[in-house]
Amino acid sequence: MFYVIFDLEWNNAYDYRFGKGMNEIIEIGAVKLDEKLNIADTFKQLVKPKLSRKLSSRFKNLTHISLEEINSSGIPFENAVSDFARWSGGEDSVFLSWSNSDLYVLIDNFKKFMGSSSVDFIKKYADLQKYCQSFIASDGANQISLSKCAEIFEINVDTDTLHRALEDCCISAECFRKVYDRKKFSGYVTECDKAFFERLVYKPYYLTKTVSEDFNVNTQELICPYCKSGMRVLKNYESVNKCFRTVCECTQCKKKFWAFIRAKKTYDGVVVTKKINVMNKRRAAAFSRKNKLM
Numbered sequence: 001m002f003y004v005i006f007d008l009e010w011n012n013a014y015d016y017r018f019g020k021g022m023n024e025i026i027e028i029g030a031v032k033l034d035e036k037l038n039i040a041d042t043f044k045q046l047v048k049p050k051l052s053r054k055l056s057s058r059f060k061n062l063t064h065i066s067l068e069e070i071n072s073s074g075i076p077f078e079n080a081v082s083d084f085a086r087w088s089g090g091e092d093s094v095f096l097s098w099s100n101s102d103l104y105v106l107i108d109n110f111k112k113f114m115g116s117s118s119v120d121f122i123k124k125y126a127d128l129q130k131y132c133q134s135f136i137a138s139d140g141a142n143q144i145s146l147s148k149c150a151e152i153f154e155i156n157v158d159t160d161t162l163h164r165a166l167e168d169c170c171i172s173a174e175c176f177r178k179v180y181d182r183k184k185f186s187g188y189v190t191e192c193d194k195a196f197f198e199r200l201v202y203k204p205y206y207l208t209k210t211v212s213e214d215f216n217v218n219t220q221e222l223i224c225p226y227c228k229s230g231m232r233v234l235k236n237y238e239s240v241n242k243c244f245r246t247v248c249e250c251t252q253c254k255k256k257f258w259a260f261i262r263a264k265k266t267y268d269g270v271v272v273t274k275k276i277n278v279m280n281k282r283r284a285a286a287f288s289r290k291n292k293l294m
Contacts (some may be wrong), residue, residue, distance in 0.1 A: 002040065002093040005128065005172045006030040006084075007165040008102045011059045013051035015112075022112065023105045024049050025077060026065060028084050029165025032093070037177050043087050044166040048074035050113065062163040077113045081106075085121035094189055095122045098146050098172050099129040100200075107201055118197040125196075126188045128172055135179045146171055153178045202267035206242035215263045215270050217244045222259050224250035225276050231257065234291065247279070247287060256284040 006029065013024040030043040048070060055067060075083075088095070097103055103125065111117045133144050136152055146168060150157045155174045158167075190196060210217045222231040229252035237244045244261040260275040279287070 001035050002089050003033040003037070003096060003176070004030055004088045004093045005033070005096045005169045005176065006043075006088075006102065007097065007168040007172065008105055009059070009063050009065065009163065009165050010105050011049060011052045012056050013049065015051055022051070022108060024051050025080075025105060025109045026052075026055075026059070026070065026074075027063070027165045028080055029167070029169050030084065030088065031166070031169045031173050032088070033173060033176075037173070037180060039170075039173065041087070042166060042169075043084060045080045045083060046070050046074040047077050047080045050077070064164070077109060081110065081114070088121065090121045091123045094124045094126060096126050096128040096172070096176070098168070099143055100125075100127050104200065107197060111201070117201050118194055119192075122192050125190050125192050126185070128176060131185060131188045132175050132179055134184075146175070149175050199267045204264050204266045207263040207265055207270070208239045208242060210237050210239065210244060214265060215272075217261055217263065220261055220272065220274070222248050222257075222274070222276065224253060224255065224257075225278075226250070226255060227253045229253070231259075233259075234287075237261075248276075255279075256287065 008025050008029075009027040010023040010025045012021060014021050025047050026049060027047060028043065028045050031039050032041045032043070034040045046065070046069065055065070060066070103119075103122075106119055107117060110119050129143055129146070129149075132149050132153075136144060136149070138144065144152075147157055150171050153175055155171065155178070157171055207215050217237050218233075222233070223229070224231055227250060229250055231248040231250050233246050233248050234256070235247040237246045239245075242262065244263070246259050247256060248259045249256050256279040258277045258279055260277070262273045264271045264273075
């Protein structure tokens with residue numbers, strides 16, 4: 001069993017063929033830890049970009065990687081990722097990265113340049129940032145940076161080498177050692193089957209048709225927030241700002257409300273959220289007169 005901590009450096013590129021931007025991997029770095037968390041091996045490889053015509057100022061300022069260095073030592077993505085897969089050990093390894101953003105980028109590049117959304121050599125994965133943050137008191141609203149985590153764990157960091165893939169992996173490994181607990185960590189490890197990768201790349205979206213194959217807004221139950229009775233819909237639903245809106249009335253207390261329903265299509269199904277706001281008396285009376293409900 002090995003723990004492979006990997007880090008990617010990427011440049012903002014533009015795919016002119018499909019007319020959209022993407023993060024193109026420029027460097028892959030990794031450290032391989034044995035079961036005692038000792039570094040067994042390291043991996044570092046620059047990647048020659050296919051889409052990037054130039055390196056962004058932000059990328060150059062963060063990584064200090066130059067086009068000259070890439071042209072001298074870089075290899076095509078297909079070769080780099082194949083070398084990384086062979087080096088990593090595949091099924092005998094748990095892959096970790098600092099937040100899952102690197103995994104998203106790897107999948108995106110894998111799909112673009114390898115023709116598949118499944119990174120087939122990754123069988124087990126864990127979000128190291130999420131695991132380490134579980135040991136740090138916080139409100140959980142924001143992801144903690146690697147440098148901040150190292151500071152909290154009292155790990156010395158050379159800021160001049162931050163944002164180079166291999167160096168960031170070594171810092172991540174130090175953080176991992178500080179808080180490693182085999183039993184707790186096992187709860188953060190996910191089996192990476194085809195569905196795992198499909199779920200990651202699936203882009204949720206809001207439904208805007210009142211009736212579709214996956215959803216029918218007219219079947220949604222509305223409950224009065226005051227007396228908890230059922231309500232009847234007084235107006236056909238309309239789609240407004242990715243939300244379904246209607247006017248409804250409680251069958252018991254006769255109060256009128258605005259009802260807002262959002263339906264988000266996710267990989268696993270449709271997630272429905274509802275918001276019920278009471279209509280003020282003047283507006284309710286005007287609605288009744290207009291619709292002859294008085």
